[in-house]
Amino acid sequence: MKLRRVKAIAVKESLQIVRDPRSLMIALLIPLMQMFMLGYGINLDIKHIPLCTYDREMSQQSLGLLKRFEASRYFTLRKTAQDYAELTRDIDDSSCTIAIVIPAGFSQGLNDAGTGTVQALIDGTDSNTANIAANYARAVISGFSGDLQLQAIQRRGGTVQTLTPVDVQARVWFNENLESRNYIIPGIVALVMAIVGAQLTSLTIAREWERGTMELLVSTPVKPLELMLGKLLPYFAIGMLDAAICLALAVFWFDVPFRGTLATLLFTTSLFLIVVLCIGYYVSVSIRSQVGASQVALLLTMLPTILLSGFAFPIDQMPVFVQGITYLVSGRYYVTILKSVFLKGAGAVELAVPILCLALYAVALVVLAARSFRKTLD
Amino acid sequence: MNGSAGAAVEVDGLTKRFGTITAVDDLSFSVQPGEIFGLVGPDGAGKTTAMRMFASVMRPDAGSIVIDGIDVLAHPEKTKRHVSYMPQRFGLYEDLTVEENIRFYADLFEVPRKLWEARAQSMLVASDMTQFRQRLAGQLSGGMKQKLGLTCSLVHTPRVLLLDEPTTGVDPLSRREFWQILYSLRAEGVAMLISTAYLDEAERCDRLALLNRGTMMYCDTPAGLKSRMPGAMLEVASPEPRKVREVALALEGVQGVLLVGSGVHVNVDDGGRRSPQLAQALAGAGVQATHIEEVAPTIEDLFVALLEQNSEA
Ligand SMILES: Nc1ncnc2c1ncn2[C@@H]1O[C@H](COP(=O)(O)OP(=O)(O)O)[C@@H](O)[C@H]1O
Ligand SMILES: [Mg+2]
Numbered sequence A: 001m002k003l004r005r006v007k008a009i010a011v012k013e014s015l016q017i018v019r020d021p022r023s024l025m026i027a028l029l030i031p032l033m034q035m036f037m038l039g040y041g042i043n044l045d046i047k048h049i050p051l052c053t054y055d056r057e058m059s060q061q062s063l064g065l066l067k068r069f070e071a072s073r074y075f076t077l078r079k080t081a082q083d084y085a086e087l088t089r090d091i092d093d094s095s096c097t098i099a100i101v102i103p104a105g106f107s108q109g110l111n112d113a114g115t116g117t118v119q120a121l122i123d124g125t126d127s128n129t130a131n132i133a134a135n136y137a138r139a140v141i142s143g144f145s146g147d148l149q150l151q152a153i154q155r156r157g158g159t160v161q162t163l164t165p166v167d168v169q170a171r172v173w174f175n176e177n178l179e180s181r182n183y184i185i186p187g188i189v190a191l192v193m194a195i196v197g198a199q200l201t202s203l204t205i206a207r208e209w210e211r212g213t214m215e216l217l218v219s220t221p222v223k224p225l226e227l228m229l230g231k232l233l234p235y236f237a238i239g240m241l242d243a244a245i246c247l248a249l250a251v252f253w254f255d256v257p258f259r260g261t262l263a264t265l266l267f268t269t270s271l272f273l274i275v276v277l278c279i280g281y282y283v284s285v286s287i288r289s290q291v292g293a294s295q296v297a298l299l300l301t302m303l304p305t306i307l308l309s310g311f312a313f314p315i316d317q318m319p320v321f322v323q324g325i326t327y328l329v330s331g332r333y334y335v336t337i338l339k340s341v342f343l344k345g346a347g348a349v350e351l352a353v354p355i356l357c358l359a360l361y362a363v364a365l366v367v368l369a370a371r372s373f374r375k376t377l378d
Numbered sequence B: 001m002n003g004s005a006g007a008a009v010e011v012d013g014l015t016k017r018f019g020t021i022t023a024v025d026d027l028s029f030s031v032q033p034g035e036i037f038g039l040v041g042p043d044g045a046g047k048t049t050a051m052r053m054f055a056s057v058m059r060p061d062a063g064s065i066v067i068d069g070i071d072v073l074a075h076p077e078k079t080k081r082h083v084s085y086m087p088q089r090f091g092l093y094e095d096l097t098v099e100e101n102i103r104f105y106a107d108l109f110e111v112p113r114k115l116w117e118a119r120a121q122s123m124l125v126a127s128d129m130t131q132f133r134q135r136l137a138g139q140l141s142g143g144m145k146q147k148l149g150l151t152c153s154l155v156h157t158p159r160v161l162l163l164d165e166p167t168t169g170v171d172p173l174s175r176r177e178f179w180q181i182l183y184s185l186r187a188e189g190v191a192m193l194i195s196t197a198y199l200d201e202a203e204r205c206d207r208l209a210l211l212n213r214g215t216m217m218y219c220d221t222p223a224g225l226k227s228r229m230p231g232a233m234l235e236v237a238s239p240e241p242r243k244v245r246e247v248a249l250a251l252e253g254v255q256g257v258l259l260v261g262s263g264v265h266v267n268v269d270d271g272g273r274r275s276p277q278l279a280q281a282l283a284g285a286g287v288q289a290t291h292i293e294e295v296a297p298t299i300e301d302l303f304v305a306l307l308e309q310n311s312e313a
Helices: A003-018 A021-041 A060-071 A084-092 A106-112 A127-155 A180-202 A204-211 A214-218 A224-253 A262-286 A290-308 A320-326 A330-344 A352-372 B047-054 B098-108 B113-126 B142-154 B172-187 B222-227 B241-249 B271-285 B299-312
Strands: A049-055 A075-080 A098-102 A119-122 B009-018 B021-031 B036-040 B062-067 B083-086 B160-164 B191-196 B207-212 B215-220 B232-237 B254-260 B263-268 B291-295
Touching (some): A003 A224, A021 A180, A021 A224, A060 A075, A060 A098, A060 A106, A060 A127, A084 A119, A098 A127, A119 A127, A180 A204, A180 A224, A180 A330, A204 A214, A204 A224, A204 A262, A224 A262, A224 A352, A262 A290, A262 A330, A290 A320, A290 A330, B009 B047, B021 B047, B021 B062, B021 B191, B021 B207, B036 B047, B047 B083, B047 B160, B047 B191, B098 B113, B113 B142, B113 B172, B142 B160, B142 B172, B207 B222, B232 B271, B241 B254, B241 B263, B263 B271, B263 B299
Parallel strands (some): A049 A098, B036 B191, B036 B207
Antiparallel strands (some): A098 A119, B009 B021, B009 B062, B232 B263, B232 B291, B254 B263
8 A cells, every 4th residue: 555645545535625615515514404403303302291180189288299290391281170081081182191190088198107199190102201201200209208208207306307318209310301402412413423424425436437537547556445545534534524513513502411531532433434434435336326326325324323323212122133233333332422421421441342343343344445446347 | 460579568369248249359469669559440349448458447258468568367457557548538637737637647656756747847848738737627628638638647657558539529739749749659669559530540550450340350550451452542522522422333343432521532443444434424414523533542441441341241
């Protein structure tokens, strides 16, 4: 391999990029637009779940509990039902997703036995929402019972403690406010990088075939590896610029907490960028038309990253067979890494496994891409 | 001529098929250093396919190519340093300037900077292009593009130059400059293979191969080929060339008629006998003809005659 040839190709490719301001604009604007579109478009937060209550006791305590439901931003009170029939009708016609029924002996039980029972009726059509609604309801009730215990202790004249004796409230770590945006945005960064990275290189070889410059190029002593490196270098620079734009938007615009180090972020981003650039290059070599290559590259990167990277759909909830497939998706590792770097502040040591997988992936694709190019017109 | 020692290019039994058509069929010849070898033939004759195989950008189905003693099929990359190929379709980067294109190819061939700069300078002077160094290749005229292509393919001083229809669509002045450069390369001992659709240009070659449908029908010097011309050539000057052709074709002893710039060329079996007969026939049909004289055949005449003879046989 001769560095002079690599440099010659890189310089030539850069000049062509710079002289085509339209495509350069696209390369820099598309990620910006995609970040905004996807960042605002995808919101998995379930807030304001329509709620219906049926209070069969109307005691101070039952009203107190229902107040907490009303005050929670997870629920919106739609109706206060007067009987079961009304309640079931509301669930049936989907005007509310969850109904809370407080039985007649609620406060009695609390006072005598120290426990009370509340009934929750949940529309299970969408199991995901149902699950979340049940969890939120549990959280609200836990908060209520925690306070009750505290009051009971204080009433008995026990030591006044500022600490709740038993904190049963579920704490969600790393994403305290349960903002889905916090774990969605790092995923979107990975998605945008995958799409844009492969798009950048998908045209580069196909363009030479279409413009007729390839015939002359393959008649020179240039080696396939030199050609590939020379062509990937300028796109790597643009790709890193795109990554910087996406990551900066994530932190400064979407306010995703960033707890990791810049070094880990840049290192892993480079690895992922190499993977997607090589995918685009490979497609460009295989399909000698620009339009075709661009479309295939889009499909190859967008679909697996959306469906199988765990960016929006949790991998552990997929069928085992599909879970196996996700190990073949490079986006899976990068999404894992990004989420951990952003939210947990994980470093290279904690992320050794996904980083290693991504590195292996990058090496394999560099070899594949370099070998795919044949210096012949046949 | 085959197998001569010290040949720059030796082709033997070269064959290439695309599906059912045989684009190049059992082609054999050799080219010496300092020789300009022309491949002549109509569209679809297989010139481009042959050139691609010489440049080792396409693999033949059968046969062998030896360039500078190196087997091209066994070592396709080894010969590329000493060979320059100018494809039929413009292969340079239109969004790069003249200078950037030259530099790119110099880098790919690892030519030392001093060397390629001097060479490019003299080439640009020879082709009258020094003032266009900073112009984008896409904004050059057809002739200048081809001269730039030649300059790029010469920055690394190749021993074998492959030119596929280099002067198609090039103005006469640029063509003359182009050939001047080729002649000076011949003096330096470069072997050149040039395909052309211009038959007048074929006469500038040292030797010619006439190709038709992939087969080489004749291979000789232009003079040698002309001596194979059957019969004689009569040139008729007339304002009504089409009518002349009509009359001539009906005449006995006429083997072929070709409309050329200066009039009509009529190929006859015996010049002395047929000339007055033709004059008489034209007068009888009321077709104007200023004069009729026997001329030396051009390569074009030759080609048409040889093709015709070949298809009859
Ligand atoms: N890549 C190809 N695939 C299929 N057929 C081809 C290809 N290249 C050339 N041919 C066919 O081979 C024949 C010779 O073509 P070509 O070498 O281009 O001739 P020329 O350069 O003399 O015009 C033609 O019939 C052409 O259609
Ligand atoms: Mg051709």
